[in-house]
Structure formats: C-alpha cells, structure tokens
Amino acid sequence: MPGLSAEAIAMLALGIILFYVVGLGLGIYRAWRASKAKKKL
Amino acid sequence: MILEFMLGYYFRGATPKVFRKIRESLEPIGWIAIINTFILCTYYSVVLAWVMDYIGLSATVAWKTVEGVGPTFEALLSNSVFVIIGLTITWLISWYTCYAGIASGIEKACNFAIPLLWILSAILVIRGVTLPGSDIGINWLLTPSAQAFSGSAIIDAAGQILFTLSVFGTTMIVYASYLAPRSEIPNSAWITSFANCGYSFFFAFATWGIIGYLMHIMNVATPADLPVPLGGAGLAFVTIPTAVTLLPGAPLTTAVFGTMFFVILWLAGYTSLISIIEPTYAALRDKFGISRKKGVTLISLLAYIISLVYAFRPDLIDPVDFIVGSTNAVWIVLLEAIIAGYFLGLKVLRDYVNPDAEWKLGAWYDVLIKIVTPIILLVVLGWGLITTTHVSPVSILTVIVIIIAATVLTGFKWKEEEKKVM
DSSP states (O other): OTTOOHHHHHHHHHHIIIIIIIIIIHHHHHHHHHHHHHHHO | OHHHHHHHHHHOSOHHHHHHHHOGGGHHHHHHHHHHHHHHHHHHHHHHHHHHHHHHHHHTTTTOSGGGHHHHHHHHHHOHHHHHHHHHHHHHHHHHHHHTOIIIIIIHHHHHHHHHHHHHHHHHHHHHHTSTTHHHHHHHHHSOOGGGOOHHHHHHHHHHHHHHTTOSSSHHHHHHHTSOTTOOOHHHHHHHHHHHHHHHHHHHHHHHHHHHHHHHHHTOSSGGGSSSOOSHHHIIIIIHHHHHHTSTTTTHHHHHHHHHHHHHHHHHHHHHHHHHHHHHHHHHHHHHOOOHHHHHHHHHHHHHHHHHHHHHOGGGHHHHHIIIIIIHHHHHHHHHHHIIIIIIOHHHHHHHHGGGOSSOOOHHHHHIIIIIHHHHHHHHHHHHHHHOOOOOHHHHHHHHHHHHHHHHHHHSOOHHHHHHHO
16 A cells, blocks of 8 residues: 555554554553563462 | 443343342333334344345346446335345244353354454455546545535444444343353443454445445446435445445455345344344343243244335434434433442442452443433433434334333333242
8 A cells, every 4th residue: 555645644553553562462461461470370 | 341241141031121120110110121122123123124135136236237226225124025034034933042052052153253254254355446437435534524524424423333332221231241250340241342443344345345345336426426325224235235246346246245245234234133122032031931942933923014114114213213222212311320320329339240250340330320321311312312313203103112011011010029939
C-alpha cells in the first residue's frame, strides 16, 4: 500500500502499538509471567 | 469488562442474582438486563439467518452481475421462507451448542470457530490490502474526521463497543461465574478486550481494502460517492457482494471470497448468539432451578418464535436495536457501575481478586468506576438522546415490554426461598 498518507501511517502505527503491543502483548506477557510463577510454586 | 468479570466471579450467578445479593430491591435492574439480552437475540438471529442465506447465495454467485446485487438482497428480505430456513438452521445449531453444556458445547464451539475466524480473516485481509486501490479505502479508514462526530454517531459507537465486547451486564458476568476458583481476573479481562478490539482493527483492513478497490474501479473520490451503502446491513449485503463481483478472476473469486466473507460473519455472529442465550438461561436457572436442557430449549424456542416476526417485518429491527443494542446497553452499564461502586463498594471485589491477580487493581480503579465511567456514559447518553432521530413508537413499546417482563419475573419467588419456607 504505497499510497498511504503520513497521517494514515501514524494512525496505523498507533493502532498496532495500542492493540497489539500495549494491549495483547502486555496481557500475554503478564499471563506468561503468572503461569511461570505458578509452576515455581 | 473487569467489573463484569469480578461481579460474575464473586457472586457466581447471572445478573438478577448478582444485583439481588447486593441489595434485594435491585433485582428488577438485573432482569431488565436479561430481558434486554433476550430481545437482542431474537432479532440478532434474523441477521444471522440472512448471513447464512448469503453463504449459499455467494457460493453460487446468485446475483450474477453487479446490477443483480441490490435486487437479490431486496428479494431475500421479502422472501420470508428463505429467511425462515436460515433462521431455523441458525437456531438449531445455537440451541444445540448451549444445550450441550459449557465444556461440551460453548467451549468446543469457540475452540473451533475462533481460530477458523482468524485464519479466514487473514486470507481476506491479505486479499483486501493487495487489491488495486486498496490504499484509497485504508486512507479513509485511518484518517480521523471531525465531521463524523455527532450525538447519534457517538451513542452508536458506545453501543457498538459495549456490544462487541459483550459488556451489557449479562454475558461477561455469567461467563466469569464459570471461571475456576483462584482465576486471574483483571488480566483475563484485559486480554479479552484487546483480543476483540485487535481483531476488529485487523479485519477493518479487509473491508476498507475492498471498499478502496470499489472506489478505484468506480472512479469516485470519496466513499460517500459510491452508489452503495457504507453502513448497517447494506455494507455487508450490498457493498461487499458488489465489490467481490468486480474482483479480478470473477466469477470464481466472487464465489470464493464472497463465501469466505459471509462464513466469517456467521462464525462471529454465532459465537455472539450463544453468548447471549447463555445468560438468559443462567438467570432462569438461578431463580427457578430449571435444568440446562429444559431452560435452553425453552429460551431458544421462545426466541425462535419471536424472531419469526422480524423475518416477516425486517423494518422492525432498527428501532428495536436502537433501544436494545445501543441505548439500553449504555444505561445498563451505567447502572452497573453505580450499583457496584456505591451500593456494594469496589474494595470488596478488589480484595477478592487481587491476591490471584498478576495485575493488581488499586484505588485508581474505584475512581474510574465511581466517577469517570458514569460521567462519560451520562454524557454519551444525554448527547445521543437529545440529538437522535431514531426514537419511534416501536422503540417506546420495546422499553415498556422490557419493564413489564422484568417486573413480572422479579415477582416470582426464588427456588431457594421456596425450599426454605417448606
């Protein structure tokens, strides 16, 4: 998609960071850390 | 989402039981939420029936040419027999899923449907963003527009996000009530919310890539100039079929991608439908001690019979949806926040979930639920209701039916109480 405007690219980056990095990524990391801690117990 | 998870997990029941345990006089509000959800499934299943019919229509490219797309949808709306067939199949599958139980029915269905949904969606997104002109549509998707803000748009958006997250005081409470003891609540709610919103963001690229292709083919400057609808049922049943009819490699690609789109839509709708049947059953189980098999059969049968009305009168769906799917969803969540925040006290819930939580809820959470959420929802509701033009006699009748049904259901004795008396 070479025709994306700078504003659209910025919103795309914001969406990826918000939904997948901060959102899902952090949630899955927390879940992984919790399961690791449970295994140690 | 976190609040509904906590309420279900703490009180282990459906909304009327939860609210009654907080304060006996609050039980009718719980029933209002349940009746609202029940009405939702009566017309939602009709939309799913259209989708199911369109799986067949797409596979055979029944509309043949672009000119045939609109008349095909109009013919479907006026052909009740065809809709009733789709409705019957949809209800039979949904009934059996809930009838089979949590692990053998709902869990199995989701384990099958959700991965399939993601796989098919990924294929459609790849096709959407690689079409010529897809960047035009995606630019429209990603460029904020101040003109798009209006009271009605905001109330629709608020209703939509609550609906898509299933946060309307019933589904998530009941699903959370089935969680095992010592479950992680705040982070589970976090993952659920972002998985859902992440999917919506992802699939938007398929839809808007295809719309961009349509704009490119039809040589129009803005989506509003397209001779096809960009919202509601028209987007799914007219715009997408029009776009896939014009795909390179048609009619084979029309059949493949058209069918794929409607299978995705059906799977998404089906998992939602079972999630709105379950809380109605759970509420009846809590109050009357009814068995799953009897309860689910009774609810499905009643909802199926009512949904036949919409099969003959699809024009009733919009005014009912404005009340049930948008306005009431916001009202119920507002009341839920006030009840949990001021009548129960959020510290009770936080203290209950925090020991097992990877992400602890602090006092900031109380401020969010007691002050920020009610203010935002009141503004959304107020603005939306002042500026909306959607209110009709059908909408008012829907409100009256919900209040009467909730009052009648509250009036019945609880099974447990009857046993105590005896």
